[in-house]
Amino acid sequence: MxxxxxxxxxxxxxxxxxxxHKPSDSYLTLVTDGMAIDAQWDIALRDLDFAIGLDTNGDAEITWGELRARHEEIAAYALPRLAISTEGRACPATLTQHLVDDHTDGAYAVLRFRAECGGPFRVLHLRYGLFFDLDPQHKGLLRLEYQGKSTTAIFGTEKASQEFSLAAPSRLTQFIDYVGEGVWHIWIxxxxxxxxxxxxxxxxxxxxxxxxxxxxxxxxxxxxxxxxxxxxxxxxxxxxxxxxxxxxxxxxxxxxxxxxxxxxxxxxxxxxxxxxxxxxxxxxxxxxxxxxxxxxxxxxxxxxxxxxxxxxxxxxxxxxxxxxxxxxxxxxxxxxxxxxxxxxxxxxxxxxxxxxxxxxxxxxxxxxxxxxxxx
Structure with a gap:
């Protein structure tokens, strides 16, 4: 035995x-004033290529031209896989900008968007579903900012829906969040x-x-x-x-x-x-x-x-x-x-x-x- x-x-x-390279992660940053949300979502090009096929000529390189030609498809694929709501109201997202950025493990498509929630709110609900049907090990790494305070979280298949209060997170909660991220990242x-x-x-x-x-x-x-x-x-x-x-x-x-x-x-x-x-x-x-x-x-x-x-x-x-x-x-x-x-x-x-x-x-x-x- x-x-x-x-x-x-x-x-x-x-x-x-x-x-x-490390497994599939995306990075989602939400900045809110309690009325609307400005967001940036960094998604690895290698993951998008696997999902919707960015490398059109099959040369194993994704050029800016290939990426730009698929901007609408990238947005149409990603945005419906993130649902934002507040206290019973949906917060529809409007794309504002496409960018590309480098992380330590390669190039990422950057989606910037704004979500309007139709009024003030104190609690935010997120349902995350990017790539889970293709890669159950995928993780979404969230940073939520409100009045200079930050809250972090990790989305996975086992925690696809989470709720966040805009009240300042306790020091203990922040500490536990980063402990969990440290454990996860040594394992990947x-x-x-x-x-x-x-x-x-x-x-x-x-x-x-x-x-x-x-x-x-x-x-x-x-x-x-x-x-x-x-x-x-x-x-x-x-x-x-x-x-x-x-x-x-x-x-x-x-x-x-x-x-x-x-x-x-x-x-x-x-x-x-x-x-x-x-x-x-x-x-x-x-x-x-x-x-x-x-x-x-x-x-x-x-x-x-x-x-x-x-x-x-x-x-x-x-x-x-x-x-x-x-x-x-x-x-x-x-x-x-x-x-x-x-x-x-x-x-x-x-x-x-x-x-x-x-x-x-x-x-x-x-x-x-x-x-x-x-x-």
Whole structure:
């Protein structure tokens, strides 16, 4: 049973990242004065292309001309999938502008529209249904602004309809919202997950005469993992904070390429060890770069100016909770299987090879702007 559970966890983790970029998200910003709503909706071009076909000549590139020619179809597809109402009154949306913008994971169509609600309101109801019929994992990330205060939420198939009060959200509610977003984004940050998995795979073993041998007790394995996770946490918390506060910023392409390279190096280190006993040093060094990756996600979410520190701490706490969930699921099962050939050969050796191969493809994609895996 332990073998089957661990195999399931590892293969699910390895099967998730079929592409280098993060899964499908859209970004919806609503600004209201309590009478009407001005909105901006950023939707990934790759998702729209899958839904309605933007790449008319089939060259795997979406040009501005192709996008402009489909503006009406994009609006006709997206706007009916967002229903806005207030206290029993519908708020019909009128499109005002089409734009295009770049996010950390590619180009996005930008729809700006205004929704008139026919009178003052204090409660806003939203029903979100974009792409759910095509991708049940799609998420809509909302930021609602009223009188300088921000409320955030995540729409998914399980929470497609939500209600929001214009009363200022409590600090606790904002904190919990950003904790949830941190947990969600570590789970969809497949490169971060595989970096952590690559570091954890040999945690229940030690190197002796050029081969991995199982540890005799749980205690050394636990402290090994504790050192790795602590070093990674401290490092990425430092750069996440610095980048979010605008103290240090690095080009997104460089950051994403180095993150992919870190996964390759961590996986190959299991096969040809350089840091066999001090993997925490690798976790810390590359964790500094991973922090910039987390910061780009937090920037995409939109930070409330009135609660910047609260959002930063909540998001980082969510990331840590997501990491701990991975460790809590992985370590006990790995320890139970550490003496088996299944673990040493299939999971430790084979898993590391597979991680290195996949991350190597990501590295080529990110460094040279290629599309080697399906989007």
């Amino acid at each position: 332990s073998a089957r559970l661990l195999l399931a966890i590892v293969f699910v983790l390895l099967a998730l990242p079929a592409r280098a 940050g497949f490169d971060h997950i595989l970096f952590l998995v690559a570091l954890l795979l040999p945690a229940v073993a030690y190197r002796f005469r050029q081969e991995w041998r199982p540890v005799d007790a749980f205690r050394p394995a636990f402290w090994n993992v504790f050192g790795i996770v602590t070093a990674f946490t401290v490092a990425h918390s430092i750069t996440l904070t610095l980048a979010t506060l605008g103290v240090v910023n690095l080009p997104s392409r460089l950051v994403e390429s180095v993150i992919a390279a870190s996964v390759v190096i961590a996986a190959l280190n299991n096969l040809y060890p350089i840091f066999s006993e001090r993997r925490w040093m690798m976790a810390f060094a590359f964790g500094l770069v991973h922090g910039f990756g987390f910061a780009s996600v937090l920037a995409d979410l939109g930070l409330p100016s009135d609660a910047l520190v609260l959002a930063l701490v909540g998001f980082n706490a969510g990331v840590e909770l997501g990491q701990l969930a991975i460790v809590a699921a992985f370590l006990p099962l790995a320890y139970a299987l550490r003496r088996t050939g299944l673990y040493r050969h299939l999971l430790l050796t084979g898993g590391s090879l597979l991680i290195a191969l996949l991350a190597g493809i990501w590295l080529a994609e990110r460094a040279f702007d290629l599309a080697l895996l399906p989007s």
